[in-house]
Amino acid sequence: MNERLIELKNVTKSYGRVFAVGGINLHLDRGEVVGLLGDNGAGKSTLIKILAGAIPPTSGEILVRGVPVVHWDASCSRDAGIETVFQDRALAVQQSIVRNIFMGREITTWLGFLNVRKQREEAERLMREIGFTSKVFAPDSIVGQLSGGERQGVALARAIYNKADLIVMDEPTTALSLTETEKVFRFVRTVREGGRSILFIGHNIHHVYDIADRFVVIDRGRVALQATKAEVGSAERLIAFMEHIAHPQGIAGVTA
Amino acid sequence: MSSILERTETTAPAPAAQAQYSAKRRFLMDNRAAMGTLMVFVVMIGVFMVASPDVFTSWDIYHSVLVTLPVALCLAAPLVFVVTVGEIDLSFPATMGFSAWIFALIVQAGGNPFFAIAAALATGMLLGLSVGALVVYASLSSLIATLGMNYMLRGLILIVTEGKSIALLDLRDSGAASLFTGEVYGLPVQMLWALGFVVLAGLLFNYHRFGARVHVVGDNPDSAGQMGINTRRVRVATFAFMGLGAGLAGVFTTLVNFTWWPTTGDGYLLPAIASVFVGGTPTWGGIGTITGGVLGALTVAFIQTGIVASGLSGFYVQFFNGLIIVLALLGHRWNQKRYR
Numbered sequence A: 001m002n003e004r005l006i007e008l009k010n011v012t013k014s015y016g017r018v019f020a021v022g023g024i025n026l027h028l029d030r031g032e033v034v035g036l037l038g039d040n041g042a043g044k045s046t047l048i049k050i051l052a053g054a055i056p057p058t059s060g061e062i063l064v065r066g067v068p069v070v071h072w073d074a075s076c077s078r079d080a081g082i083e084t085v086f087q088d089r090a091l092a093v094q095q096s097i098v099r100n101i102f103m104g105r106e107i108t109t110w111l112g113f114l115n116v117r118k119q120r121e122e123a124e125r126l127m128r129e130i131g132f133t134s135k136v137f138a139p140d141s142i143v144g145q146l147s148g149g150e151r152q153g154v155a156l157a158r159a160i161y162n163k164a165d166l167i168v169m170d171e172p173t174t175a176l177s178l179t180e181t182e183k184v185f186r187f188v189r190t191v192r193e194g195g196r197s198i199l200f201i202g203h204n205i206h207h208v209y210d211i212a213d214r215f216v217v218i219d220r221g222r223v224a225l226q227a228t229k230a231e232v233g234s235a236e237r238l239i240a241f242m243e244h245i246a247h248p249q250g251i252a253g254v255t256a
Numbered sequence B: 001m002s003s004i005l006e007r008t009e010t011t012a013p014a015p016a017a018q019a020q021y022s023a024k025r026r027f028l029m030d031n032r033a034a035m036g037t038l039m040v041f042v043v044m045i046g047v048f049m050v051a052s053p054d055v056f057t058s059w060d061i062y063h064s065v066l067v068t069l070p071v072a073l074c075l076a077a078p079l080v081f082v083v084t085v086g087e088i089d090l091s092f093p094a095t096m097g098f099s100a101w102i103f104a105l106i107v108q109a110g111g112n113p114f115f116a117i118a119a120a121l122a123t124g125m126l127l128g129l130s131v132g133a134l135v136v137y138a139s140l141s142s143l144i145a146t147l148g149m150n151y152m153l154r155g156l157i158l159i160v161t162e163g164k165s166i167a168l169l170d171l172r173d174s175g176a177a178s179l180f181t182g183e184v185y186g187l188p189v190q191m192l193w194a195l196g197f198v199v200l201a202g203l204l205f206n207y208h209r210f211g212a213r214v215h216v217v218g219d220n221p222d223s224a225g226q227m228g229i230n231t232r233r234v235r236v237a238t239f240a241f242m243g244l245g246a247g248l249a250g251v252f253t254t255l256v257n258f259t260w261w262p263t264t265g266d267g268y269l270l271p272a273i274a275s276v277f278v279g280g281t282p283t284w285g286g287i288g289t290i291t292g293g294v295l296g297a298l299t300v301a302f303i304q305t306g307i308v309a310s311g312l313s314g315f316y317v318q319f320f321n322g323l324i325i326v327l328a329l330l331g332h333r334w335n336q337k338r339y340r
Helices: A044-050 A073-078 A098-100 A116-130 A148-161 A177-191 A205-211 A237-245 B002-007 B024-029 B034-053 B059-084 B093-109 B113-137 B144-159 B169-173 B175-181 B189-207 B209-221 B221-226 B231-257 B267-280 B290-309 B318-336
Strands: A005-016 A017-030 A035-036 A060-064 A068-070 A083-087 A164-169 A197-201 A214-218 A224-227
Touching: A005 A044, A017 A044, A017 A197, A017 A224, A035 A177, A035 A205, A044 A073, A044 A083, A044 A197, A073 A083, A073 B189, A083 A148, A083 B189, A098 A116, A098 A148, A098 B189, A116 A148, A116 A177, A116 A237, A148 A164, A148 A177, A177 A197, A177 A205, A205 A237, A214 A237, B024 B034, B034 B290, B034 B318, B059 B093, B059 B189, B059 B209, B059 B231, B059 B267, B059 B290, B093 B113, B093 B144, B093 B231, B093 B267, B113 B175, B113 B231, B169 B175, B175 B189, B175 B231, B189 B209, B189 B231, B209 B221, B209 B231, B221 B231, B267 B290, B267 B318, B290 B318
Parallel strands: A035 A197, A035 A214, A083 A164, A164 A197
Antiparallel strands: A005 A017, A005 A060, A060 A068, A214 A224
């Protein structure tokens, strides 16, 4: 049986009388990639923010490795090993790969001076671990010179260095080309093989279907579907399901 | 992965292949801005040498620049930190005047000059800290808020002193004066101190946790905050460092002149800012260069001296000041790539 990493039990978030998230039950196991799907306004962002501890849930329970956590907040989230990677604002693009990986957790020698050599070596190791095969980029390369997919790789390397167990990737492939998307997929698979989990959020159902082992579809603040890849069977069936919850009566004039 | 092969709508161009950087090439890339400034400086000195070879081949002109340059260096180096973190400080001239005032008051009262120096540096740092805290924690525009603080502090000095200067003739024979402003082998000692300060600033900027955080906070505060960096504290710290530099600058001017004026520091606002930007630190934050700032200060210091020494009238100084600044900015514009 897989080791249970994070579990949400009946988690809600309401703003006054409006429920952004109305009772979510969800779990993430060690070493799996879970695809999170849902239309705009379905509650994806709220869920991400709850996981990151940026907003507290109104009710419900959050369990980390089976242990319920009271007063869930950003530091609980960090202690639980959750790191969120936002697509366009994850990295400092004018800085080197090294500076981005060690942002906030620099390796220092005496009096806070940087251990340049050790940071370089560690960055090189992380880049290899994540699957940076390109010889073109060194740890000193400026992130702004990297492609979109490679930037996601740097963000993942940083998450690994920070010992994250669950990496939440917010639409990592939305603005990327085919080649870049495949790069991100390769990085994600390497991270999964290292025993870490990824919550992969996306709009492109084909992307999510290709990379994820399991799918969670949320609709109007509730989990509408939770199924493994084998249960779903094909991307087309997933799309059909998504279309069904978006337009239960069918699209006007396009009745099947 | 055939399904995405069929359905990807967006295509971005693949990144251009780049050669693996050699150590030499990387050094040049890392110091592009500083190299550009060095070129500007060399060309400028070349022009001056052709215009008046007599003046520019004698040591005197360089000596006179080296007497005044330390003050500019103490201001320009910390200002690079402030600009890199994404702020600007216009209050340092008043901080400089205020710290020097504390120094002068203690010396005038018969206090130990070394203690007076320590008190002046502490004053500068404290004022920088206050200005920074005001800007950062009240979320004010640093451009306007520090301008206001500059006027306020200067006004305070003028109100209390009623515009009177303080002569410190006893300083002339003091140990402090010879230690900080004497001469070794014809070289003004304050230049060595200023170089020491600049080297320290350079190490902090490039090889210290503080410098690393100044860079990332200036580049992407959201990301830095998410990684657990207290972005506000980093920003305030750059202002405090600026205050320390201003305190040091104030001490040097007063030690060199044996006099404190209520206007001490006023003349350094624009040259110090010009030094930073001529040096190649861009205005948008995230990157900066201390080496460039030093070369910028050197360039700015030579413009004035050089033009007067070339036999042109003092009326040309402002024009050439502006010309060099604009040319340097144009050069850096072409030299720098902005990622965003």
